[in-house]
Amino acid sequence: MEIPINSNPEGKKYILTNHTCQVEGHTLYRIRALKDFAGVRAGELGGYVEQEHNLSQYGNCWICNNAIVYENATVKDNARVSDFAVIRGNAHVTGESSVSESAHISGYVRLSDYSSVFGNANLCGNVSLFDDAIVSGDARISGNVALHGESLVCGFAKLTDNVSLYNDAEAKGNCEISGNVRLYDQSSVKDFARISDNVVLFNKSSVAGHAQLSGNVTMSETSSICDYAQAKDNAKLKDACYVHGYVKLSGDCDISGCANLAGNVQIRKKGKISGNAVLTGNICVTENAKINGDVILSGDTIVKGNSHISTQIEANKIIKPCSLNEISKENSL
Numbered sequence: 001m002e003i004p005i006n007s008n009p010e011g012k013k014y015i016l017t018n019h020t021c022q023v024e025g026h027t028l029y030r031i032r033a034l035k036d037f038a039g040v041r042a043g044e045l046g047g048y049v050e051q052e053h054n055l056s057q058y059g060n061c062w063i064c065n066n067a068i069v070y071e072n073a074t075v076k077d078n079a080r081v082s083d084f085a086v087i088r089g090n091a092h093v094t095g096e097s098s099v100s101e102s103a104h105i106s107g108y109v110r111l112s113d114y115s116s117v118f119g120n121a122n123l124c125g126n127v128s129l130f131d132d133a134i135v136s137g138d139a140r141i142s143g144n145v146a147l148h149g150e151s152l153v154c155g156f157a158k159l160t161d162n163v164s165l166y167n168d169a170e171a172k173g174n175c176e177i178s179g180n181v182r183l184y185d186q187s188s189v190k191d192f193a194r195i196s197d198n199v200v201l202f203n204k205s206s207v208a209g210h211a212q213l214s215g216n217v218t219m220s221e222t223s224s225i226c227d228y229a230q231a232k233d234n235a236k237l238k239d240a241c242y243v244h245g246y247v248k249l250s251g252d253c254d255i256s257g258c259a260n261l262a263g264n265v266q267i268r269k270k271g272k273i274s275g276n277a278v279l280t281g282n283i284c285v286t287e288n289a290k291i292n293g294d295v296i297l298s299g300d301t302i303v304k305g306n307s308h309i310s311t312q313i314e315a316n317k318i319i320k321p322c323s324l325n326e327i328s329k330e331n332s333l
Contacts, residue, residue: 013037013057014046026050026070031063038062038078047081054087067099079111089124097129107142115147119154133165137172151183155190169201179214187219191226205237209244223255241273245280253285257292271303275310291315 012034019030028048033040038060040046047063049055050070055063060078063069069087079093082100089106093099097111100118107124111117115129118136125142129135133147137154143161147153151165155172162180165171169183173190179197183189187201190208197214201207205219209226216234219225223237227244231237235249238256245262249255253267257274263281267273271285275292279285283297287304291297295315309315 014055016049016052017045019045021048021068023048023068023070028068028070031055033062040064061093073105085117091123103135121153139171143178157189175207193226217249229261235267239274251286263298269304 014031014033016029017032021028028050030048031046033042033044033046035042040062047065047067049063054069054073054075055061056074056076059076061075061080063075063081065082067081067083067085069075069081071088073087073089073091075081075087076094078096080098081087081093084102085099086104087093087099089108091105091107091109093111095112095114097113097115099105099111102120103117104122105117108126109123110128112129113131115131115133117123119138121135121137121139123135123141126144127141128146130148132150135141135153137156139153139155139157141153141159145159146164148165149167151168152170152172153159156174157171158176159171160178163177165183167184168186170188171177173192175189175191175193177189177195181195182200184202186204188206189195192210193207194212195207198216199213200218202220203222205221205223207213207225210228211225212230213232215232217231219237221238221240223239223241225231225237225243229243229245229247231249233250234252236254237243239258241255241257241259243249243255243261246264247261248266251268252270254272255261255267258276259273260278261267261273265279266284269286270288272290273279273285276294277291278296281298282300284302285291289303289305289307291303291309293310295309295312297315303309
């Protein structure tokens with residue numbers, strides 16, 4: 001098809017054409033380029049806008065294919081919106097950022113730098129993307145979420161409230177993150193994990209499976225929690241510790257070293273596990289009790305009252321089995 005030639009006395013980048021479409025009561029106009037720039041040819045049709053303020057006449061920003069931008073949303077600088085993407089509300093897409101495929105952005109969302117949103121992702125509220133942050137898949141983000149660095153949110157991940165990701169942190173799978181949660185330094189949350197209320201992850205720590213974290217939990221230094229394990233109430237995980245199974249952590253407990261906790265183990269009330277300790281079964285460590293070193297504990301045992309076990313010999317001498325009724329009573333406290 002021959003490209004029509006339009007006069008351009010004002011030196012504009014594009015004009016609104018008479019090709020229109022209706023979207024939720026808004027009349028949108030297809031745009032046409034008036035000059036060549038950044039891969040766009042003069043005369044080329046673009047996407048749709050409601051008014052000229054939706055797409056800046058400056059820079060190399062462009063809306064193409066069937067993408068639409070309307071209401072008070074703006075696209076500026078060198079940003080690109082393409083495919084079937086929708087930008088609306090008071091959203092701003094700036095810098096070198098891009099929105100494509102069937103992504104939907106509304107509210108006061110801000111995209112800047114080299115951030116990108118694609119797939120069926122939906123962003124609303126006061127979400128901000130900086131640097132090289134990516135949101136894709138069927139991810140849903142709302143509230144005051146901020147993504148920095150090369151952080152990634154994908155799959156069916158859901159982030160709400162005051163969540164922030166920094167330095168290559170990832171949220172993926174079907175995970176849900178809410179409250180004042182912070183993820184740093186390549187830490188990750190995936191699968192069906194749930195995190196809320198002032199949780200902080202550092203240094204490649206990971207949360208996976210159906211694990212649940214809440215209430216001021218801190219993870220760092222490649223620590224890992226997965227399966228159906230739970231951590232709450234100021235629990236701390238660090239170093240290369242591994243918490244899995246149906247383990248429950250609470251009450252200012254501290255797990256560190258290469259400790260491995262599995263089964264129905266419970267650590268609570270300032271209990272501390274470190275070194276290469278391995279705990280399985282129905283072990284309960286509470287009331288300032290400490291276990292460290294190359295110790296293996298299993299079965300139905302309660303360790304409490306400032307006890308300190310650092311060798312297997314000490315464990316064999318001090319640990320005595322208790323009934324399941326005692327374990328149940330302790331767990332109910």
